[in-house]
Amino acid sequence: MSDLLLILATTILVNNFILVHFLGLCPFMGVSGKLETAMGMGLATTFVLTLASAVSYSVNTWILVPLGIEYLRLIVFILIIAGIVQFTELFVRKTSPLLHQVLGIFLPLITTNCAVLGVALLSIRENTGLLNATVYGFGAALGFTLVLILFSAMRERIDQADVPTPFKGAAVAMVSAGFMSLAFMGFGGIT
Amino acid sequence: MAHNFVTGIFVVTAIALLIGVVLGYAASWFTSDNESLSAQIDRLLPQTQCAQCGYPGCRPYADAIANNEADINQCPPGGEAGVAALADLLGRPVIALDPDYGEVKPPLLALIREDECIGCTLCIKACPVDAIVGAAKLMHTVIADQCTGCELCLPPCPVDCIDLIVIADTDQPA
Structure with a gap:
């Protein structure tokens, strides 16, 4: 049990996939403009990440390794992730057409979210x-969602702030993402 | 190695097939009934795109009915027959048209008094079905086949040169 908690804490805070591994930066910058969208994206990614991690682990351990074809891991994982994302898209479209519309292109783009493959x-x-x-x-997904939500909340505040013209928009977002990353580096001392 | 290679092809194909089958089933499970329902409702609406129902056009109104956001008695161009058809499709009781959304009129056709038209293009922009042709500072005219008689071109006209006439033959969709 403490093992699992340790994994959770590590993936959420210490080895956060966005801010420490720098994976999944595309949705991190792309859908963090609004808090609501960020939550939806976080939920969808959580679903995909958890499922993808479990399925790809099983496929690797019980199919690829026994047959001696580990070298196909990358292709098989991409296939699995694409399938799961498609499934998620169908699910979201059925359960919440509004969220489907808001997420738009970023939903199928979870496929190419390098955090998932990572x-x-x-x-x-x-x-x-x-x-x-x-x-x-699941921990990685929670970490992703946490950072996405924190960052989008921050960006909503920044939108209101008086940012110097050359820094407006993406530039100030990048700078604040850098600061957030620095802050999360501090968790490295925990383990 | 050759054996290994063949296994690889087999396994990847099998996984791809499996995913395909699961997704195929998922697609049919998850297809929203509302989509097809609103399409069915849309077919019963008169397609005047007149926006009298409070929605921008017939399809948005159909979506609203399908999602239970609007009642079926908000479409004056459809008339009582339209309400009856919708009630039949949705298994609801037939109700009277809501007078808040306008009254039932016979099928109308817009006609521009062409010698008075100043070519301002305002009615062209207002027309929801693109039934008015013309260019800036040139006379406009109405394509009679396309006009739904929705009256949306009347308010923008600065010189009030558009008349609505009643069409003699009433073979419009109810």
């Missing part, structure tokens, strides 16, 4: 056991 690959390197891999994926 988590799938890293969880194989770092984990033993399906449960650990699932928790690892």
Whole structure:
């Protein structure tokens, strides 16, 4: 149990995928403009990440390794992730057409979110056991969602602030993302 | 190695097939009934795009009915027959048209008194079905086949040169 908690804490804070591994920066910058969108995107990514981590771990352990075709891991994982994302899109469109409209192109783009593939690959390197891999994926997703929500809340405030003209828009977002990353580096001292 | 290569092809194909089948089933499970429902409702609406129902056009009104956001008695051009058709489709009781959304009129056709037209193009922009042709500072005219008689071109006309005439034959969709 403490093992799982440790994995969670590590993936959410210490090894946060966005701010420490610098994976998944595209949705991080792209959908963080509004808090509501960020929450929706966080939820969708959480679903995809957790599922992708669990499924790709199982496929790797019980299909690819026994057959000696680990070298196809990358292709198979991309296939699995694309499938799960498609599934999520169908699900979101059914349950919340509004969220589907708001997320727009970023929903199918979860496929190319390198955080998802990164988590799938890293969880194989770092984990033993399906449960650990699932928790690892879930933790990574929570970390992703946390940072996305924090950052979008911050950007909503920045929009109101009097930013010097050359820094307006993406520039100030990049700078504040850098500061956030610095702040999260501080968690590195915990472990 | 050759054996390994063949296994790889097999496994990837099998996984792809499996995902395809799951997605195929998921697609049919998750297809929203509302989509097809609003399309069915849309077919019953008169397609005047007159916006009297309070929605920008017939399809948005159909979506609203499908999502239970609007009642079925907000479409004056459809008339009582339209309400009856909608009630039949949705299994609801037939109700009277809501007079708040306008009254039932016979099928109308807009006609521009062409010698008075100053070519301001305002009615062209107002027309929801693009049934008015013309260019700036040139006379405009109405394509009779396309006109739905929605009256939306009347208010913008600065010289009030558009008349609505009643069409003799009433074979318009109810």
